[in-house]
Amino acid sequence: MNLETLSSHRCHGGVQSFHRHASAETGTPMRFAVFTPPGAGPYPVVWFLAGLTCTEENFTVKAGAQRKAAELGLMLIAPDTSPRGEGVADDPAYDMGQGAGFYVDATQPPWAPHFRMRSYIERELPNIVGEVFPADLARQGIIGHSMGGHGALTIALRNPERFAAVSAFAPICSPMNCPWGEKALSGYLGPDRSAWREYDACALIEDGARVAELLVDQGEADPFLETQLKPELLEAACARAGIPLTLRRRPGYDHSYWFIQTFIDDHLRWHAERLKR
Amino acid sequence: MNLETLSSHRCHGGVQSFHRHASAETGTPMRFAVFTPPGAGPYPVVWFLAGLTCTEENFTVKAGAQRKAAELGLMLIAPDTSPRGEGVADDPAYDMGQGAGFYVDATQPPWAPHFRMRSYIERELPNIVGEVFPADLARQGIIGHSMGGHGALTIALRNPERFAAVSAFAPICSPMNCPWGEKALSGYLGPDRSAWREYDACALIEDGARVAELLVDQGEADPFLETQLKPELLEAACARAGIPLTLRRRPGYDHSYWFIQTFIDDHLRWHAERLKR
Numbered sequence: 001m002n003l004e005t006l007s008s009h010r011c012h013g014g015v016q017s018f019h020r021h022a023s024a025e026t027g028t029p030m031r032f033a034v035f036t037p038p039g040a041g042p043y044p045v046v047w048f049l050a051g052l053t054c055t056e057e058n059f060t061v062k063a064g065a066q067r068k069a070a071e072l073g074l075m076l077i078a079p080d081t082s083p084r085g086e087g088v089a090d091d092p093a094y095d096m097g098q099g100a101g102f103y104v105d106a107t108q109p110p111w112a113p114h115f116r117m118r119s120y121i122e123r124e125l126p127n128i129v130g131e132v133f134p135a136d137l138a139r140q141g142i143i144g145h146s147m148g149g150h151g152a153l154t155i156a157l158r159n160p161e162r163f164a165a166v167s168a169f170a171p172i173c174s175p176m177n178c179p180w181g182e183k184a185l186s187g188y189l190g191p192d193r194s195a196w197r198e199y200d201a202c203a204l205i206e207d208g209a210r211v212a213e214l215l216v217d218q219g220e221a222d223p224f225l226e227t228q229l230k231p232e233l234l235e236a237a238c239a240r241a242g243i244p245l246t247l248r249r250r251p252g253y254d255h256s257y258w259f260i261q262t263f264i265d266d267h268l269r270w271h272a273e274r275l276k277r
Numbered sequence: 278m279n280l281e282t283l284s285s286h287r288c289h290g291g292v293q294s295f296h297r298h299a300s301a302e303t304g305t306p307m308r309f310a311v312f313t314p315p316g317a318g319p320y321p322v323v324w325f326l327a328g329l330t331c332t333e334e335n336f337t338v339k340a341g342a343q344r345k346a347a348e349l350g351l352m353l354i355a356p357d358t359s360p361r362g363e364g365v366a367d368d369p370a371y372d373m374g375q376g377a378g379f380y381v382d383a384t385q386p387p388w389a390p391h392f393r394m395r396s397y398i399e400r401e402l403p404n405i406v407g408e409v410f411p412a413d414l415a416r417q418g419i420i421g422h423s424m425g426g427h428g429a430l431t432i433a434l435r436n437p438e439r440f441a442a443v444s445a446f447a448p449i450c451s452p453m454n455c456p457w458g459e460k461a462l463s464g465y466l467g468p469d470r471s472a473w474r475e476y477d478a479c480a481l482i483e484d485g486a487r488v489a490e491l492l493v494d495q496g497e498a499d500p501f502l503e504t505q506l507k508p509e510l511l512e513a514a515c516a517r518a519g520i521p522l523t524l525r526r527r528p529g530y531d532h533s534y535w536f537i538q539t540f541i542d543d544h545l546r547w548h549a550e551r552l553k554r
């Protein structure tokens with residue numbers, strides 16, 4: 001385990017730290033951030049998957065989540081959103097390539113060698129976290145924002161036994177049915193849309209995947225609401241499947257971390273209730 | 278009044294906005310950030326002055342202050358730390374010039390034409406805020422960090438009638454007695470140290486300036502504690518002058534916004550108590 005600690009800061013009685021390691025899945029150095037709450041571990045873990053253009057820093061710096069996580073005794077893990085570096089394929093647009101991994105295992109050139117964010121988040125990083133940090137991997141929750149909301153929903157739907165709680169802020173609810181998703185999934189996975197279904201929360205639910213319940217907050221002033229996010233598709237899929245979905249439409253809120261910081265405490269409480277035992 | 282609103286975001290039931298205007302004092306465009314809490318105004322105002330290298334964004338994005346300010350009904354104003362731009366003098370080092378205005382009115386070349394942060398914060402910006410925003414300027418508090426802590430202390434000591442509360446995180450307590458301060462004050466004000474005294478909290482107190490009380494938090498793992506910040510000098514000056522100083526040394530905390538976000542709620546509560554009427 002070649003885990004490097006880049007920095008470490010006392011925060012709300014716990015520790016906010018930043019780390020780098022050589023990822024076997026992506027074949028690149030990968031960074032992630034960890035908030036370790038005060039008190040004795042092992043701690044239940046809440047993952048936060050970020051959106052397009054983000055790194056491990058956006059949520060960690062901007063969401064103001066540490067205060068409530070300290071109070072609730074939750075460990076927070078924020079991974080980066082893609083492999084990065086000179087030898088890694090990229091696209092000039094912000095919605096493809098570096099910073100836009102879409103939490104898939106790519107099968108198509110030029111992406112396939114490094115863009116393995118699904119396996120990185122589902123397998124490699126949890127193993128590292130379990131080895132190195134006082135994390136109780138029997139108690140995990142996952143939250144995501146936008147592209148990361150899509151990541152959180154699909155990873156939880158494919159791994160319901162791993163997550164006692166899943167929630168999202170302004171998630172891309174059905175990448176198969178929006179421009180961001182169609183571009184990314186066709187690029188990373190090729191033209192066969194049947195291969196896309198395991199990366200689409202609504203399709204996964206249609207195909208039988210289940211979680212106990214879902215919490216989603218969505219700003220009504222979000223500029224991506226109608227064209228990219230489409231919570232009504234998730235609403236319909238959950239209704240048909242009988243999955244209890246708490247979808248809160250928030251008047252006046254946009255797509256930013258100003259929106260996330262407003263409701264993050266609610267989400268952390270919701271996770272903590274479901275991670276207690 | 279040519280005030281431009283650069284962006285505006287709903288946050289914790291209030292509004293976080295960013296603004297730009299042509300400053301008469303600095304002769305440059307200046308930016309500042311405003312958090313307007315929910316509920317009916319006019320609101321008491323708490324100023325936050327940031328440290329070296331910072332802009333109006335650092336506190337606004339990193340301190341997580343909006344949640345508590347919304348709860349307490351406080352308006353938060355975060356100015357930039359210096360004039361900026363191509364026609365503005367600068368220094369290759371981070372601790373002089375752009376991003377390092379030190380809250381002085383410079384008298385020396387090449388700084389004098391634009392580096393007028395004292396007059397900007399003491400006179401120009403409050404007038405703009407009072408004209409444009411629902412701010413109750415009869416109820417003002419001021420907080421600062423590092424160089425901005427020096428700014429908050431000196432501005433409050435020179436204008437005790439304006440501020441009902443003043444506090445600081447890891448302030449430069451005596452710029453006349455540390456390398457950052459000696460470089461900045463000699464550069465901006467020239468070699469005559471008697472001209473520096475109105476920009477040194479400890480010298481101001483020694484010369485008779487008074488505030489009702491002071492609150493200071495200081496991390497014990499702050500790498501600048503011994504060489505630059507020197508809270509013991511403020512402690513001694515306050516003791517001699519009979520100014521009640523609450524100085525809390527926080528084991529393990531460093532100089533960062535991880536430290537500030539941990540204790541900002543305390544400071545806002547402290548200000549709110551003193552701004553009520």
